[in-house]
Amino acid sequence: MKITGRILVVCICLGLGGAASPLLAEEAKPAADQAEAKAAPKDMVLKGDAVCTQCHDETEVYPVLAIGKTRHGVMADKNTPTCTTCHGESKSHLNIPKGEKDRPKPERLFGMRPTIPAELQVERYFGLFGKNTSTPVAERNAPCLECHNGGERIHWVGSAHEAGDVACTSCHQIHTTHDRARDKHAQTEMCFACHKEQRAQMNRPSRHPIKEGKVACSDCHNPHGSAGPKLLVRDNVNDTCxxxxxxxxxxxxxxxxxxxxxxSICHNPHGATNPSLLKLRSPFLCQSCHEPTSHHSTVPEDGVAGGLNPSTAQAVIMARGCTNCHTQIHGSNNPTDGTGRGFRR
Known part of the structure; x- marks a missing residue:
């Protein structure tokens, strides 16, 4: 009996000290490691975003988790940025240094202040909303240009907006599914915040269907820069039209x-008071190039109108419209030339 008891005691001791029992090994872990594992925050949208989302969530004035519904929230894409890709590591923001009362700001601030009234468009998009931050424009644009550096943005460096210190976030919204810069209805209001002359022209009788959302500024202009004039999407005005x-x-x-x-010699593409976006009404538009004294429509010196014979002075000026006869002013396939009857059907 004594020998048997000793064997049982030895077996029990081996069972407690061996590695064959996972349950007992788990219990042997330090309590500090278990507490740390339970307290570790989990990623909510992007890989590694737990360091930010443990404080910043949808309860803030400017919600941030909606980025998961945008192109910047695609987890399957290895090129998808994270919070620190844009805002920097911001170690002092995560861990307040000793002696500091207030938490330091992140390394990159983009000036998101949605509480600014919508009627203050310039301040909302380019003033307090954007420029008045501690982060220079070049540093704010740097994380965007790391990925968006080709295609339609290949002419960004040296463009009018880049030279004017316009930040990417002055026009684009990242943490939202509805980017105003990509919406045809909201895009024009954003552009009109600076281009006020074009806003007035768009309210004229003859205009493009911009208010109806059929045409947007980006249909003709590339705000990221272009090789053509006036940030046009094509190399010249005509190719754009x-x-x-x-x-x-x-x-x-x-x-x-x-x-x-x-x-644009004859047309104002942003709007005009004359039909067909013309800068002047006929015959004044035509006579800005064609000297009126060389045409049969000139009124005689004595001011007496002739008959209705085409050879008389007053015949061609009837209704005071050059296009009454010259209907094909953009070009004609009529081979007649040198007789004063050009640009007809």
């Missing part, structure tokens, strides 16, 4: 030189 007005492209047998050179 031909995107929609293809019937004006030609080729024609007889071409109108100003039309082939620049559409």
């Amino acid at each position: 031909y995107q929609c007005h293809m019937e004006k492209r030609g080729p024609f047998v007889r071409t109108h030189e100003p039309v082939q050179e620049d559409c």
Whole structure:
């Protein structure tokens, strides 16, 4: 009996000290490690965002978790940025240094202040909302340009907006599913915050259907810069207009030189008080290039109107519209030339 008891005691001792029992090994872990594992925050949207989302969530004035519903929240893409990619490591913001009463700001501040009234458009987009931050514009744009550095943004460096210290976040909203810069209805109001002259022109009788949301500023202009003038999406004015007005492209047998050179010589694309976006009404627009004294429409010196014979002085000026006869001013396939009857059907 004594030998048997000794064997049982030895077996029990081996069972307690061996590694064959996971349950007993788990109980042997230090209590501090278990407490740390329970307290470790979990990622909510992006990989490694727990350091930020443990404090910043949807209860704030500016919710941040909606980024998970945008292109910047695609977990399957290895190029998807994290919180620290844009805002920096911000170690002092996470752990307040000794002696500091207030928590230091993150390394990069983008100036998101949604409490500014919407009617203060300039301040909302480019003033207090954007520029008046401790982070320079170049540093705010740097994390964006690390990924968005080609394609439509290849001409950003040296462009009008880059030279004017416009930040990416002045126009784009990242932590939201509805980016105003990509919405045709909201985009124009954002552009009009600075381009006030174009806002007035868009309210004129003759205009593009911008208020209806059929045309947006980005249909003609590339705000990130372009090789053409005025940030146009194409290399010149005419090619930009031909995107929609293809019937004006030609080729024609007889071409109108100003039309082939620049559409904006005659038209104001942002709006006009004259029909067809014309800068002046006929015949004044035509006579800005064509000397009126060389045409049969000139009134005689004595002021007496002639008959209705085409050779008389007053016949062609009836209704005071050059396009009454010259209907194909953008170009004509009528081979007649040198007779004063050009640009007809």
